[in-house]
């Protein structure tokens with residue numbers, strides 16, 4: 170009754186991956202190396218710096234984003250808690266992976282969001298892909314990714330980017346589409362080029378939505394840390410993983426608390442920043 | 455040559471305008487087409503031209519296509535059919551780059567719904583056009599500040615649009631359009647959000663500005679008084695078609711159809727119409743003729759009175775009886791000496807201003823222009839007829 174298409178798909182995929190490895194192995198390796206270089210640099214800086222200096226920097230960033238002393242102190246206290254939980258090293262590793270992943274997600278996500286906002290065709294084509302990226306279990310692409318890039322942090326970053334970019338694309342698209350039509354028209358009437366319109370009107374007015382996308386991307390990236398640690402990304406996820414593997418629920422809980430703390434820190438800072446970007450909406454009122 | 459030349463422009467909104475266009479040409483109405491195919495006819499077969507330096511007003515009820523029409527002039531909307539020439543250039547043939555340059559350099563626009571940038575301050579909004587042109591910050595903000603002052607918003611430079619009232623926002627929109635010093639100004643209900651006092655001031659300001667800058671202005675309004683006050687010519691749109699194009703006087707005195715008539719029926723004509731639009735040619739112009747010559751001339755032309763105008767200016771009126779009497783009494787050699795001083799009015803005066811003179815004078819009043827020449831005459835009867843057209847008199851009876 171059934172026609173067997175599962176096996177041909179599986180075979181074709183395997184053949185394709187093998188072909189990629191054989192023919193473009195060098196390319197993937199150099200991509201992996203480049204990524205790794207950046208990542209290691211950030212990670213080493215974070216781990217080399219004395220924790221108190223990292224705490225100060227975190228506090229300064231929080232203040233710059235929020236202009237709120239209380240919030241900044243709260244965030245510093247949370248970061249201090251990370252160290253007190255014995256998770257400092259792991260947290261720095263996780264932050265490094267996150268920063269790189271989120272940066273890549275932004276570099277890919279915002280332009281794609283702009284593209285889909287511009288073109289209904291691009292949107293129709295990209296939408297199913299985004300659905301797929303968000304629903305397909307990450308292991309499905311982790312296996313080939315590990316084959317292409319080797320175990321470790323690079324496939325972890327890749328998996329994180331695949332998982333965490335779709336909301337940014339969607340919210341960028343939404344944000345730009347929601348910009349008041351009459352404002353865009355005014356810009357056009359003054360002879361703005363597409364780029365001028367994008368840079369001067371559409372992106373700034375879509376920023377609240379874009380910032381929300383970045384915020385979600387960060388949260389989803391954090392959700393990936395445990396899975397990422399399974400392919401050797403280290404970090405706080407590894408603590409949770411070890412807790413699981415060694416039947417040590419206490420360790421698992423501590424790791425879990427660490428992830429939650431990181432989530433709160435990133436969330437509060439990015440939200441505060443998002444709010445300040447749209448200060449004009451609240452002036453006087 | 456006309457600066458703006460719109461030829462047979464039709465605009466059908468919808469995904470497949472061709473079929474609707476064919477139906478339209480076959481005589482279907484806007485409502486039928488909307489019901490049949492869900493396509494909206496925005497404009498149908500519009501042709502008009504706007505001369506350089508003119509204020510061209512477009513009027514019509516809501517939904518008649520005014521905004522659609524003005525958006526064609528800088529191609530915010532492309533027509534379904536027809537041609538648009540600006541300064542002899544077919545703007546429908548411009549590439550995207552050329553079109554952007556055209557909009558940057560030639561046109562400025564004020565929007566019905568303001569279209570201000572909410573994330574920019576008043577000053578940055580006004581400077582936007584110059585920024586798009588690539589002017590350095592200091593220069594553009596200096597010019598922008600001048601325009602902010604011109605529209606009376608000094609002190610609000612650093613506020614955001616949201617912090618301003620509707621009328622103030624509209625003035626920001628006006629300053630933004632003027633700041634690039636465009637040759638063509640497109641103003642879509644630019645004053646409609648203003649209260650009557652400010653509105654009057656802005657109209658005065660526009661007229662004053664126009665007398666200095668000589669822009670070509672396409673001005674859209676709902677308000678006939680505004681149209682009559684500002685417009686050199688007025689186009690009246692109805693359901694996407696042109697009912698009439700003409701000077702204010704032509705529209706008022708000779709409405710093309712019932713739609714236009716309905717528009718103009720409540721106008722205070724006395725305030726709007728000027729003397730020159732209703733005056734009659736003078737029956738007889740006399741200068742320094744002798745009494746006999748004057749009498750002969752009066753008899754030949756069948757004129758009962760003559761208007762005496764010589765090197766010393768307008769001297770007044772002589773009647774045939776007075777000439778006859780003077781000849782009989784041998785009292786004077788020229789008409790100048792027997793002319794009875796009479797009031798005169800300027801051709802540009804409104805009928806309301808002219809009315810007292812026409813009522814107090816036994817004879818039709820002479821219309822004398824600034825150069826001192828006799829342009830025509832105006833009697834109270836004519837004024838009365840214009841102010842109270844025959845149709846309305848019948849209706850009143």
Ligand SMILES: Nc1ncnc2c1ncn2[C@@H]1O[C@H](COP(=O)(O)OP(=O)(O)OP(=O)(O)O)[C@@H](O)[C@H]1O
Pocket residue numbers: 467468494495496514515516517518519520521522523566676
């Ligand atoms: N983008 C559009 N898509 C579809 N129909 C439109 C569009 N823009 C305008 N129309 C239709 O075209 C007709 C004319 O609209 P337009 O906005 O030009 O009227 P208007 O004379 O400016 O009215 P108002 O005085 O209310 O501003 C209306 O029937 C309107 O529904």
Ligand SMILES: [Mg+2]
Pocket residue numbers: 520521522566642
């Ligand atoms: Mg309109």
